[in-house]
Amino acid sequence: MDTLTQAALGAAVGGAVLGRRLGRKAVVVGALLGTLPDLDVFIDYGDAVANYTQHRGFTHSLFVLTGLGTLLALIATRFAPARDIGFRHWGAFFVLCLVTHPLLDALTTYGTQLWWPMEGSPSAWPVVFIIDPVYTLPLLAGLGVGLVTGNGQRGPAWGLALSSAYLLFAMGAKTLVEYRLEPVLAKQGLQGTPHLVQPTPFNTLLWRVTIIEEAQHHEALMSVFDGNRVPVFETFERGAELEPTALALDRGERLDWFAGPFLRYEVRELEGKATLVATDLRLGFPGFHPFSFTLADREGNEWRPAVPTELLNSDARADLSALGLLASRIFSPEPPLCTSDFVADRWVVDIPASC
Template sequence: MDSLTQAVLGACVQGTLLGRWQGRKALLYGAALATLPDLDVILDYGDAVANMTQHRGFSHALLVLSLVAVLLAWFIRRVRPHPGYSGTRLFLTLWLVLITHVLLDTFTSYGTQLFWPLQSQPVAWSTIFIIDPLYTLPLLLAAILGATFGLRGRLRHWPAMALALSTLYLGFTVAGKQMAESSVAAVLREEGIRPELVFSAPTPFNSLLWRVVIMDEGHYHEAVVGWLDREPPRLVSLPRGAELRPALAESAQHARLQWFSGGALRYDEMEDQLVVTDLRLGMTGFHPFRFPLAERAPDGRWELIDAPERLAANRGNSDRLWQLWARIWNQQPELPLEHWALVLEARH
């Protein structure tokens, strides 16, 4: 999730468990500690693919963060013990501030390596967009009120109530994912499509409208499904470029992207470069993670690029967001997914 959400989540966790004794400082301490896992973004792993796939790695591992919580609790108890709460309560608070950060990240589409150093596929439940105001707002309001008026009297319970509301909303996003995939599954059965992979995620900034990607051998299909839809979703077939994939058989970066994305990749030849797109993130045609992994040699062969860079992301515009907003409430007109996907065939 975005940094603001993670900060106010940590603030509310620590405010709930230690606010009685630490007061406003509990909010500050929790917000600061909750940002710790994301500091791995300052590390350079050598190329853009490595930087993407190593993010949310060791710094988001349950084992590592549990050890960090133990060491922090031990250090704080030695340096500045507090008679009001035990070392166990302190450890539990620190552990929950860190663990709720990475658990929330698993509900996004990116991929979180909870079980590092095991090389299991990153966890991505993809039920919430990376920025969702409805999740963040209760936490932010509780943090602001607590910082302004202190955690005394009834205000002491506001962080806990905010956590309850945000958690209920997170449950609603899980129900939304099930709704979207069930709707698409019925269409797949009717059309006799047996996909390699089905991936679903909410569209930007909301959980009412969902995007479902169905990976096939030569193509992939996309559908948009909303809670208020009355008709079955329409599948839009788009070129996957799978015929270009054999050129990357020896590419370590491509293997890493395959592992990280679960195979939700598209391949395009653009300006004599073979560009690979992670289709899970962003919106149709507007995906932030695109990498040229090979380029044409003078004799026509593909040569792998040793240290690929990420292409600049085209994040769309306000008109696209308004179209998404309108689609939440009305199934017609359908979104122009075919037109949006054409953006992937041009540099941006």
């Protein structure tokens, strides 16, 4: 999630745990702890792919943060003695302010390495967009009450309760969409294929469905208000013929570990060279995928690994007005909102007549 939300979450947790004893101090320290895991953005891991895939790594590990929280609790118990705050309360304060950050991150699409240094792909159970005002505003309101009144517990606790209730609603909305999607996939013979259901920007009412089927991927939008209406699927190329070449490269293999099959491959002419580029299809929206990386340059008939760089998306065919179209799609499936309207023609394979 964004930095403001993580700071607000840490402050709310801190206030809920020790606000009665520490007052405003619990809120301020909680906010600082809530942003601490994201300091890894200042670490340069060597190249664009490494920075992309190692963000939310060791600094988001539940093992590392629990250990750090325990250490801070020991220090506070020793050097900031308080008659009614023992090690148990300090431990709950520091550990919860820290670990709630990666736990919230894991509820977004990007992926969080909760179990580092254990092997395995990042954890991601996307139920909220990376920025969601409906989640953040109750936290901020509760903090405002706590800072103004000096009661560091009541306001933050109420804000935390409301934001947590919103997460439960988001989980229910996703479950409903997946329940409606399952028979559609079965009817089209797509059950068992890799697929991703995630919220569209800034809301949990309209959901984006991405299905990977070998050389192609299918996109659809499903609203919680669609009822039994069959979703409109659009089909796009994903350059799967280039996938073996990418996977033979160290950085291509790393991207595959991070994003799984949700990658698109293409050859672009960059600085007079044919360059292999991989794009993460999970993040953003069709036509607005922000993360594309160079992997190799073609020299004659061979591909030579290149130092990965991040590219700006050059295929977008729409502007922020698309957000308004998404908002209108939440409440009405007619007229249909077609993602192919935003995607470069060269990727489009099949679109329904309604588009």
